Amino acid sequence: MLAKWIGLFSVIDFISAGMLVSVVAMNSLKRIDGCIKAYAANSWLLASMMGASAVYLSEPHLYAAAFYTIAVKCIGIPYVLKRVAKELKVTRETDPYVSGPVSTMASFALVGIVYSALSRGISVTGFAQNSLEVAVSIILVSLFTMMIRKKAITQVIGLLFMENGLFLAGFSLTRGMPTLVELGVLFDLFMGVLILGVFLSQIKKTFVSVDLDRLTNLKG
Amino acid sequence: MIFISGLCLFALATGLAAVAPERSLRYTYLLMFVGAVFAGAGSVLAVYAPPTAICVSSIIEYIPVSFAAGPLSGFFGLVLSAIAAPVSLYSAGYCPQGRTKAVLYGLFVLSLYALFYSADAVSFIIAWEAMSIFSYFLVISHTEDQESGRAGLVYSVMTHAGTALILAAFFAAYAVTGRFDFDGMRVGLAGSPEWIRSVIFCLSFLGFGMKAAIIPLHLWLPRAHPAAPSNVSALMSGIMVKAGIYGMLLMGFYVLGANVAWWGMVILVTGIICSVLGVLYVLMEHDIKRLLAYSSVENIGIILLGMGASALFASAGMRALAGLALAAAMFHVLNHAMFKGLLFMGAGAVHKATHTRNMEEMGGLLKRMPYTGLFFLIGCVSISALPPFNGFSSEWLTFQSLILGSQTPRIYMELATLLGGAALALTGGLAAASFIKAFGIPFLGQPRSAKAENADESNRPMILAMGIAAAACLALGLFPSGVLGLISKIPLSGLDQVSKAGVYPGMATRALLSPVNVAGGFAQIQPAGILAFMLAGLAALLVFLKIFWRRPKTVYRDSWDCGMQALTPRMQYTATAFSKPVRVVFKNIYMPKKEVSTVYALKPFFVSSMAYKSQIRPxxxxxxxxxxxxxxxxxxxxxxxxxxxxxxxxxxxxxxxxxxxxxxxx
Missing domain, CATH: 1.20.5 (Single alpha-helices involved in coiled-coils or other helix-helix interfaces)
Incomplete structure (x- = not known):
């Protein structure tokens, strides 16, 4: 019954569209708080997509994957990020290389390129046939965000978005990776965020700033 | 079953070394000794038994990890056990402290067992990497040494480059056959075109050659082997470089069949280069462990000579000769493991007693360390290929098979094998010269430094271990037939011909070395007979002296004193001086640089001090x-x-x- 509805209302496509919106939103938001919220929203959408696919495909191990995703990406990582942001006293991106409206336009352009490029060569069939474009767009837009921002914590958020995109691509193309692999990736990610948090506070101590353009001084 | 229990014992000892109190570490080494003895006995049985799987499992679906006992595995397991047993005993005396080293040592040996018994490429690579990593840690474990960190770096970079090539070879074989197990590869590659097989051969030859330290890929060996503790150097030189030879035999000979003429030429020419250049560098070394390390390059060259000749003969369809050459090479694998292990143990004992590795600071150690000196001498005689010790048996067989290369139908094969024979002869002579130096300078004469003067004899486990290895050198030299019988059971090109009557009569039955039918007029030799003859001659001489020679008045003076007094140790022949003639003859290869700096009190007659520096260009x-x-x-x-x-x-x-x-x- 539920599975039928999911198919009928193309829930999966809606959710992936929501993920795309959240990444574009992140790209234009300047407040760190907003970026973290966008990431949490993106993760919730990813988790709900997993849940929906679990119902739709009746694959029990996807329930477990959705559960892990909620625990790590929706609750754990945003919490850690918020604490780090508070500790570092960064509230907003002060002067990015590219201004907000321009970067929003650029992200639209990126999404357009992705859609036009992927519409030609690759044809994906199956339950998530429209997810690949969304996944690649998420990866590229978040990479673009990382490129134009200066604060280290934004870079971390961009990286996390990229990982969400990869996760989306991985599980929508393969009907879910083995549980062990997913668990390993999530654990890696969580550890990565913790370590990055420590590093950021160390960088702050050393350079009195978390602006990454100061790192140019390190060049030999 | 015996093998498994031996291995379990060894693993238990390794585990115990991790938790046992520091004082009782020596007992875990003794347990390893027992385990290695059992594993060796089991390996001998594995040679005779039909191939059996030991354990098969899979880490990931579709990728099997399997271990199996077959004749080739059994033979190398035997070589490993034969050297690991005395070295474990030696370690009990050599390094009774140092928990990390003990655990790493045990893991290193276990990874070697896993390597030799793995039946497919995946488990092989896992064991190979484990071996490389454990040996890397052992190389850098000698913290007193500044050099060892750098040596470890060179070693790890080169060994990983080699692993990359081996992986490429395995994946190429997998791409063609779709199989990871070596038997499947062998079947699958039998019908594939020659260029594919040649690519796989070249990749595996270079990859395994890195581990076997063929010139010019030998750079890591003279750095890493001396940097490791001596018990580990004994294993690295004795058996780890042989893992490279094992890989070549496995991929080149077992999987690919080694029947293409130019492969044989490549192996043979590499063997010539390794043996001659290796021994030339041996002569120039004054660091006793570096000297032994370069000597490993030389012996790998001798093994490659046999293997290359075998591949050449196999390509010409001469199965019997191919078998002979390969048997000689494999026999030398065992022999080199024994005497090089013995020599490294001896060098370690000397290092422990004198705290230096520089031979120019030693001297007169024979009086202070008589047993160590005796066993080191036996090692030197063996490696110089003098009868009745084991080095002679295998080098003589290699030599005979190279000379019999004149029977091949092609002129280039004939030339190559004869050139190989000439290289082997030159190598033997130079090796004898270098080991006269390696024994004479540290052990004879007067002590050249206070360190050498205060040296003490090694402790009992070390002497016992060296004694076992020395006895094995003698036994293998006197009774080669048993080992050759073992080798003839290995299913590689023509080895089954080795003991067949009519081709090599008596080889497997009597203590007789004979490459071909005696009626055909070719050479045969009986090492035990030589020993009997030597002993008889010695006895006759003693009797003769007893009867006819009246003892003159004996005056005891210092060694090499010529009856004069007040000779100082500085007047002795030095290692540098001893090798000077060779340095002059081969100066185009060595390109020696020397530097004399003189400080005058009054020019030009009154010299207050002179310094002489001489080094060869690498x-x-x-x-x-x-x-x-x-x-x-x-x-x-x-x-x-x-x-x-x-x-x-x-x-x-x-x-x-x-x-x-x-x-x-x-």
């Missing part, structure tokens, strides 16, 4: 590696222009690359 480093490194540096510097140091720019590069790929490929 040919391969200077003319092969350094230019390559320089070119690489240049390339890296030109790539540096891309690096602004700005993270955002790097991310931009990535974004642009991704976009370009997306647009171009999709």
């Amino acid at each position: 040919f391969f480093e200077e003319f092969l590696y350094r230019p390559a490194l320089k070119a690489f540096d240049k390339l890296a510097m030109s790539a540096k222009r891309l690096q602004s140091g700005s993270l955002q720019l790097y991310l931009g590069y990535m974004l642009l690359t991704l976009l370009a790929m997306l647009v171009l490929w999709a």
Whole structure:
């Protein structure tokens, strides 16, 4: 019954569209708080997509994957990020290389390129046939965000978005990776965020700033 | 069953070493000794038994990990056990402290067992990497040494380059056959075109050659082996470089069949280069462990001579001769493991007693360490290929098989094998010269330093271990037939011919070495007979002296004193002086540099001090590696222009690359 509805209302496509919106939103938001919220929203959408696919495909191990995703990406990582942001006293991106409206336009352009490029060569069939474009767009837009921002914590958020995109691509193309692999990736990610948090506070101590353009001084 | 229980015992000892109190570490080494003895006995049984799987499992679906006991595995398991048993005993006396080293040592030996008994490429690579990593840790474990960190770096870089090549060979074989197990590869590659087989051969020859330290890939060996503790150097030189030989036998001979003429030529020419250049560098070394390390390069060359000749004969369809040459090579694998292990143990004992590895600071140790000296002498005699010890047996067989190369139908094969024979003869002579130096300078004469003067005899486990290895050297030399019978059971090219009547009569039955039918007029030799003859001659001489020679009045003076007094140790023949003639003869290869600096009190007659410095130029480093490194540096510097140091720019590069790929490929 539920599975039928999911198919009928193309829930999966809606959710992936929501993920795309959240990444574009992140790209234009300047407040760190907003970026973290966008990431949490993106993760919730990813988790709900997993849940929906679990119902739709009746694959029990996807329930477990959705559960892990909620625990790590929706609750754990945003919490850690918020604490780090508070500790570092960064509230907003002060002067990015590219201004907000321009970067929003650029992200639209990126999404357009992705859609036009992927519409030609690759044809994906199956339950998530429209997810690949969304996944690649998420990866590229978040990479673009990382490129134009200066604060280290934004870079971390961009990286996390990229990982969400990869996760989306991985599980929508393969009907879910083995549980062990997913668990390993999530654990890696969580550890990565913790370590990055420590590093950021160390960088702050050393350079009195978390602006990454100061790192140019390190060049030999 | 015996093998498994031996292995379990060894693993138990390794585990115990991790938890046992520091004082009782020596007992875990003794347990390892027992385990290695059992594993050796089990390996001998494995040679005779039909191939059996030991354990099969899989880490991931579709990728099996399997271990099996077969004749080839059994033989190398025997070689490993034969050296690991005395070295474990030796370690009980050599390094009774040092928990980390004990655990690493145990893991290192276990990984070698796993390597020799693995039946497919996946388990092989896992064991191979484990072996490399444990030996790397052991190389850098000698913290008192500044050099060892650098040695470890060179070692790990080169060994990983070798592993990459081996992986490429395995994947190429997998791509053709779809199989990871070696039996499947063998069947699958039998009908494939020659160029594919040649590619796989070249990849595996270079990859395994890195581990076997063929010249010019030998750079890591003279650095890493001396840097490791001596018990580990004994294993590294005795058996770990043989893992490279094992890989070549496995991929080149077992899987690919080794029946292409130019493969044989490649192996043979490499063998010639390794043996001659290796021994030339042995002569110039004054660090006793580096000397032994270079000597491993030389012996690998001798083994390669046999293997190359075997491949040549096999390509010409001469199965019996191919079998003979390969049997000689494999026999030398065992023999070299024994005497090189013995020599490294001896060198370790000397190092422990004198706290130096420089031979110029030793001297007169025979009086202070009589047993160590005796066993070191036996090792030196064996490695110099003098009868009745084991080095003679295998080198003589190699030599005979190379000379019999004159029976091959092609002129280039004939020339190559004869050239190999000439190289082997030269190598033997130079090796004898270098080991006269290696024994004479440290052990004879007067002590050259206070360190040597205060040296003490080694403790009992060390002496016992060296004694076992020395006895094995003698036994293998006197009764080669048993081992040759063992080798004839291995299913490699023509080895089954080795003991067949009519081709090699008596080889497997009597203590007789004979390459071909005696009626055909070819040489045969009986090492035990030589020993009997030597003993009889000695006895006759003693009797003769007893009867006819009246003892003159004996005066005891210092060694090499010629009856004069007040000779100082500085007047003795030094290691540098001993090798001077060779340095002059081969000066085109060594390119020696010498530097004499004199400080005058009053020019030109009154000299207050003189300093003499002489060193040889490391040919391969200077003319092969350094230019390559320089070119690489240049390339890296030109790539540096891309690096602004700005993270955002790097991310931009990535974004642009991704976009370009997306647009171009999709």
